[in-house]
Amino acid sequence: MVTGGARAVARCDALALPPFSDSAEGLTRTYLSPAYGATQEKLAEWMAEAGMTVRRDSAANLIGRYEGRVAHAPALVIGSHIDSVRNAGAYDGPLGIMLGIETVAALSSSGTQLPFAVEIYAFGDEEGSRFPAAMLTSRAVAGTLDPAALDVTDRDGVRLGDLVDLAAYPSAARAPGEVLAYLEAHIEQGPVLEAEGLALGTVTGIAAQLRFEIGLSGTAGHAGTTAMGLRRDAVAGMAEMVLAAEAVATAGPPDLVATVGVVEVPSGAANVIAGRSRFTLDVRAGDAGVRDRAADEVLRRFRDIAERRDLGLSVRQVHDLPASPCDPALMDLLEEATVAAGQRPFRLVSGAGHDAMIMAALCPTAMLFLRCRGGVSHNPAEYVEPADAEAALAVMSGFIKRLGAKLEPA
Ligand SMILES: [Zn+2]
Structure with a gap:
């Protein structure tokens, strides 16, 4: 049987080829390109299969929602980005989304209902590889986007406003009460976990x-x-x-x-x-x-x-x-889940920026790093062991269970 971790990795691999890449040689998937659209369609299928209702917001983020025990409950958001740099690796971004989908698939197949909803966000332009801007879509969701930042043009002269309705764009914002917390799993993009002999690490904050x-x-x-x-x-x-x-x-x-x-x-x-x-x-x-x-x-x-x-x-x-520290209570929950999954807990700083630092304006955030071979990223040689993805899933599931218990003590 294919485990959820192996499937998450295999799905990232599948999305590294046309039509999910704009280029036949190597993976390039820029915000709002044809490959971006094709990737969202495929993700929407996978989200629906996992038991989620799926929508696209005005910033062209794709969102899957798994309801909690009561309707309209605030959501734990699990997210990362589907855009890539030019000639990218398969896992920087997409892996966090696939692990979110697998986490929900496990909840829905076991009939587990939580005191909160779980939403999976596939963000758009984290890398800033198309327009001279970055993290526009998570800034829209966090409600921190300056509308002037949307006046951007790509190298082919296409304006963002030609592709999306700029007036509606900021309405992707979520109200603080709708979002309980944000969790992002991401490859480390550095060599620390590998050197420590560890699959996973709890991120203390973004540098x-x-x-x-x-x-x-x-x-x-x-x-x-x-x-x-x-x-x-x-x-x-x-x-x-x-x-x-x-x-x-x-x-x-x-x-x-x-x-x-x-x-x-x-x-x-x-x-x-x-x-x-x-x-x-x-x-x-x-x-x-x-x-x-x-x-x-x-x-x-x-x-x-x-x-x-x-x-x-x-x-x-x-x-x-500024530094974007992760939430101490959520870090503790991640670490407890790490120990429960049989892994040695380890904390590290993220030297790279992530959507999590934007979402910190909206809600408490947590990040889980996965080891990537040689610390290599932004490179087709990027590689993640399926077993490490499986370990990450166990920790994410444990994190959710603990968050539920905290909100609704037995
Ligand atoms: Zn990334």
């Missing part, structure tokens, strides 16, 4: 993030005739700064990370000492204080390096995302 654009100016010069001691080399200075950022993060706690992901040498040439360079700096940690102290230290070192090399330095902060 606080700072992003900067850094510019350096020196003096352009002839690569053959300018003696080393006379140079003001904007690339050499940038290289030293990249390593300084790495050193600061490496010396900190494990969830502190710093990344230079873009480096540019405007009008660079092989025979010219660079007069200008620019790069990005992204700093994250579970705790905003840790993040801020690290960013301060990195920028202090940048100033020292610039001064010693006689380079002009400009620093522009472009992003400040």
Whole structure:
């Protein structure tokens, strides 16, 4: 017999191919594309089979609802996203939805009714791979969407407003009383669980993030005739700064990370000492204080390096995302369910953003991470063991049982 975990994994695999991918080579499924529509149709079938009523909201989220013991009871929302990056793996996003569907399938086949409803949300544009925006659909549901954010156009010149009714879009919002809590199962997208030899981890929160654009100016010069001691080399200075950022993060706690992901040498040439360079700096940690102290230290070192090399330095902060802590009581329930499922409990911070951090504005949130091989994601090589998905299902079912018992003590 195929277990629910194996079926959840197999369904993600099935959705990684056309017509559920916009591309014949590898999985690409962007918000509101033909593949997005085909995927929603397939998911609607699976949700209905699992005993849910299915609807699509004005932000083009797909929602399945399994009623509780009384009609119109508030819902535990289990969700994740069905859109993907370009040339994606099969599990980043969809696995959380499939595990939600399997959780409901187990409830309905055993005739279990809860003091709350369970709703499965398949969110739309978590990755932001089509429009220059991200998490529009969960922001609409959480009621935190600024309507101005909907004025976006994709690279083919298609406006979001050509595809959906922008005036109706914010009506996807749920009232706080309708949603009890939000649970998201997601692949870790990092190597920590694998290194710990664990299938699962309880997420303590989503990391606080700072992003900067850094510019350096020196003096352009002839690569053959300018003696080393006379140079003001904007690339050499940038290289030293990249390593300084790495050193600061490496010396900190494990969830502190710093990344230079873009480096540019405007009008660079092989025979010219660079007069200008620019790069990005992204700093994250579970705790905003840790993040801020690290960013301060990195920028202090940048100033020292610039001064010693006689380079002009400009620093522009472009992003400040606060940390989104998960709910402590829900984390405890997840851990109790983890122990009951025979797994060692383990807590970790999410370095990546997820719909959960948006939903935190609406209700308490919890996240369960699943080990993925090599920590690889955003890559066709993404892989999850069906046995790990089965363990996640056991924990999600245990979590729901405990949440029910908490709301309706025997
Ligand atoms: Zn994701």
